[in-house]
Amino acid sequence: MKSPARRTSYGVKGAPYAHPSPTALERARSAPYFFLIPASLLFLLFFALPIGYAVWLSFRKVRVSGLGLGAGAREEVWAGLENYTGALSDSELLGGALRVLGYGCIVVPVMLGLALLFALMLDSEKVRLTPFTRLAIFLPYAIPGVVAALLWGFLYLPDVSPFHFVLDRLGLPQPDLLDGGPLYLALSNIAVWGGTGFNMIVIYTALRAIPAEVYEAARLDGATPLQIALRIKIPMVAPSLVLTFFFSIIATLQVFNEPTTLKPLTNSVSTTWSPLMKVYQDAFGNGDIHAAAAQATLIALATLVLSFGFLRAANRRNKQEAAR
Amino acid sequence: MSSLAPHKAGPAAGAARGPARRRRIALVPTLTLLLGALYCLLPVAWVVVASTKSGSELFSTFTFWPGTGLADNLSDLSAYRDGVYWRWMGNSALYAGLGALLSTCVSAFSGYALAVYRFRGRETLFNVLLAGVLMPPVILAIPQYLLLAKADLTDSYLAVLLPQILSPYGVYLARIYAAAAVPADVVEAGRMDGAGEWRIFSRVALPMMAPGLVTVFLFQFVAIWNNFLLPYIMLSDDEKFPITLGLYTLLEQGANTPALYTLVITGAFLAVFPLVALFLVIQRFWSLDLLSGAVKS
Numbered sequence: 001m002k003s004p005a006r007r008t009s010y011g012v013k014g015a016p017y018a019h020p021s022p023t024a025l026e027r028a029r030s031a032p033y034f035f036l037i038p039a040s041l042l043f044l045l046f047f048a049l050p051i052g053y054a055v056w057l058s059f060r061k062v063r064v065s066g067l068g069l070g071a072g073a074r075e076e077v078w079a080g081l082e083n084y085t086g087a088l089s090d091s092e093l094l095g096g097a098l099r100v101l102g103y104g105c106i107v108v109p110v111m112l113g114l115a116l117l118f119a120l121m122l123d124s125e126k127v128r129l130t131p132f133t134r135l136a137i138f139l140p141y142a143i144p145g146v147v148a149a150l151l152w153g154f155l156y157l158p159d160v161s162p163f164h165f166v167l168d169r170l171g172l173p174q175p176d177l178l179d180g181g182p183l184y185l186a187l188s189n190i191a192v193w194g195g196t197g198f199n200m201i202v203i204y205t206a207l208r209a210i211p212a213e214v215y216e217a218a219r220l221d222g223a224t225p226l227q228i229a230l231r232i233k234i235p236m237v238a239p240s241l242v243l244t245f246f247f248s249i250i251a252t253l254q255v256f257n258e259p260t261t262l263k264p265l266t267n268s269v270s271t272t273w274s275p276l277m278k279v280y281q282d283a284f285g286n287g288d289i290h291a292a293a294a295q296a297t298l299i300a301l302a303t304l305v306l307s308f309g310f311l312r313a314a315n316r317r318n319k320q321e322a323a324r
Numbered sequence: 325m326s327s328l329a330p331h332k333a334g335p336a337a338g339a340a341r342g343p344a345r346r347r348r349i350a351l352v353p354t355l356t357l358l359l360g361a362l363y364c365l366l367p368v369a370w371v372v373v374a375s376t377k378s379g380s381e382l383f384s385t386f387t388f389w390p391g392t393g394l395a396d397n398l399s400d401l402s403a404y405r406d407g408v409y410w411r412w413m414g415n416s417a418l419y420a421g422l423g424a425l426l427s428t429c430v431s432a433f434s435g436y437a438l439a440v441y442r443f444r445g446r447e448t449l450f451n452v453l454l455a456g457v458l459m460p461p462v463i464l465a466i467p468q469y470l471l472l473a474k475a476d477l478t479d480s481y482l483a484v485l486l487p488q489i490l491s492p493y494g495v496y497l498a499r500i501y502a503a504a505a506v507p508a509d510v511v512e513a514g515r516m517d518g519a520g521e522w523r524i525f526s527r528v529a530l531p532m533m534a535p536g537l538v539t540v541f542l543f544q545f546v547a548i549w550n551n552f553l554l555p556y557i558m559l560s561d562d563e564k565f566p567i568t569l570g571l572y573t574l575l576e577q578g579a580n581t582p583a584l585y586t587l588v589i590t591g592a593f594l595a596v597f598p599l600v601a602l603f604l605v606i607q608r609f610w611s612l613d614l615l616s617g618a619v620k621s
Contacts, residue, residue: 031521032446035437038430039453042490047456050467057467118360121353128354135607136361139368142599144550146568147592150575151367154374154589159383162370193364254460257552261572264579276462283466284557296463307458 051300057293058083083294093295096275099184103274104252106188107195112244114192115199119237120229122200123207134204138197145194149261152190153178157265178266190258195251199244206240207233242314246307253303256280275299368596375593379586397590409591411563412570416549417598419484419566424545426489431540435498436529440511450499456492465557472558483558484566488548494540501536502529542606549599567595 061079087093118137122130140148156177158164167174177186210233218228234241259273271285272278276299283292374382377391385391401409438450468487472478506529514524530537552568559565562573571591578584 027521028441028515029443032437032441032443034521035433035525036449039434039490039495040449042430042486043453043456046468046487046490047459047464050464050471051459053471054463054467057470114360118357121356124350124353126348126350127357128349129358133354133357133361135603137357137364139600139603140364142546142603143368143596144552144568144599146550146552146572147595148367150571150588150592151371154585155367155370160374162386162388165386193367196360197364250458254462256462260552260556261575264576276460279462279466280557289466289470292466296460296466299460300463303458303460304455 054293054296057290058297061290079290083290084298086291087295087298090278090295092272093275093278096272096278100253100255100274103184103188103191103255104249106184107191107252108245108248110188111192111195111248112199112241114196115244116203116234116241118196118200119203119207120233122204123233124225124229134200137200140194140196141198143194145190145257146261148194149190149258152186152193153262153265156186178262179268183266183268187255187258187262191252191255195248199248202244203237203240206237210236246310246314249310250303250307253299253306368600371589371593371596375586375590377586377589379583382586382589383582393586394590397586401587401590401594404587408562409570409594412565412567413594413598415481415564416566416568418481419488419555420545420549423485423488423548424541426485427491427494427544427548428537428541430489431491431494431498431544432502432530432533432537433525434495435500435502436506436525436533438495438499439502440506440508440529450495453490453495454492456490461553462557465554468554469557478558479560479564481564484555484564487554488544488551491540491544491547494544497536497540497543498533501533501539505532505536538606542602545602546599567591571595 059079059081060076061082062074063077064074121127122134143151154160155162158174158176161177163177164174175182177183214232214236215228218232223231254276255274256276259269260277263269263271263273271281275295279292279295279299282288282295370388373388373390375397376394377385378393378396381391381393434453438446464487469478469483472483477483510528510532511524514528519527549566550568551566552572555564555566555569556572559569562570565573571588574584574591575588578588
């Protein structure tokens, strides 16, 4: 914001009768800073400081002298970019990144596609039972990711699964849902199940903000509901789609809970399945916090670059739209 | 608040149309939505049924056929390690309830300040706070753990509570609600009457922001209740576990002993209840739309 700092929103300039006293004005000027003390303090302590500490750790390493026994045998020294080169050439981390990329390529389009479809259906005319269906589709949002993964995990488990039961009765082969290619689908399904409802609500809210007159003209021109949906509704909710797309990508890159929860049920999910699981494993499983810090910093940087690049692109598009 | 009223103003209000046309049902959208609802309810329905099965029935009877072991399962679960399951539930309620309350206060202060006042550094501060959303939780939680370890605070209730008080999304929502619900002239009128800034905030602005703040509270309650990673990293004493972490450790042990499966399933069934009940109750006087920052229709 480029607004001059002295311009206050409480209209000191225009009040015709009584002005607040000078001390009140002073108080009004400093008040926002007081209101922001708790948030700033928490931000410094629990966001800025940990991030700074992680970056610091990523440039350090432990040097072991002799057999590594006794006091002073292990000391922390400067490591330069060593941890970073190590992380970038780590095949497990790269593998995890590729796995998550594949997983994201399923989750994001399917989840947002369903969310958009359901939102359009909710918004269409003469549709029935919407209070029930809307709430039912939203319901998974209220279920913890761990519990969701646990429920689906049991539904995938051959001994318990209804899918296996049905396939068995039909005499069809039963794929192992917790291994190989189907594992991606199984994990993606959990994320799609959990995320569709929330995104649907965001898109639906945007749909309802479209004034009714917009449709009247189209209807007079003889547009079918499908044409209205494709030509008017979807373009008009584009900003919400962009927003949900953005947050879905970020959430996908950070996947941790679901594969971690499925781990006890199958041997195919390794402790380093996703990049964040690998960071956790290095920090607490292998006790190498310096390597973990370097990987964490790289992932955070990748997220930031992606986010800002994306937001800039979205902004530019918005400006073009507005200029038209 | 107009934003709390059930919305009827959509394009499909259809008031002008004849009653005969209005009674027709659009089949495709209705069926699509019903299929979606079925998909979303399927695992929930399964866990409700499965929690009634005894250990042997779980593997022998058809998935959606109810069993006879609900009472036994419940008492087994309550008896498991002297009722540690209910302790996890209590812990979750504490983390989520207290955490969300504190978070709502912090969001209300910040959102109000960012919406109502103009001051140097306002947008920068807002953007910096928002950037917190982008930080992957693991990346924050590991150094948070290491720093809290230095303060000797890990494996404590505070270790799970404190990092979750500041919610960037909560601040963002509170700012939107404050900007929409608190008119500038009301604040100014308060000043004319000689009220202090705090008094204007607490007596005038806060009630106006209330519907929005309920949303911030709910959002943060759900976020903390569902959080797994932070307690997973911070806690080792299972007396302090929230329900998500407790169920996970139960599943981990159960992986080798299928006898524990029924406990895990019954536990999951009970864990689904509180939040679902919360939403069912609250949606009578609160609109889901508020969750996406919609302030008016």
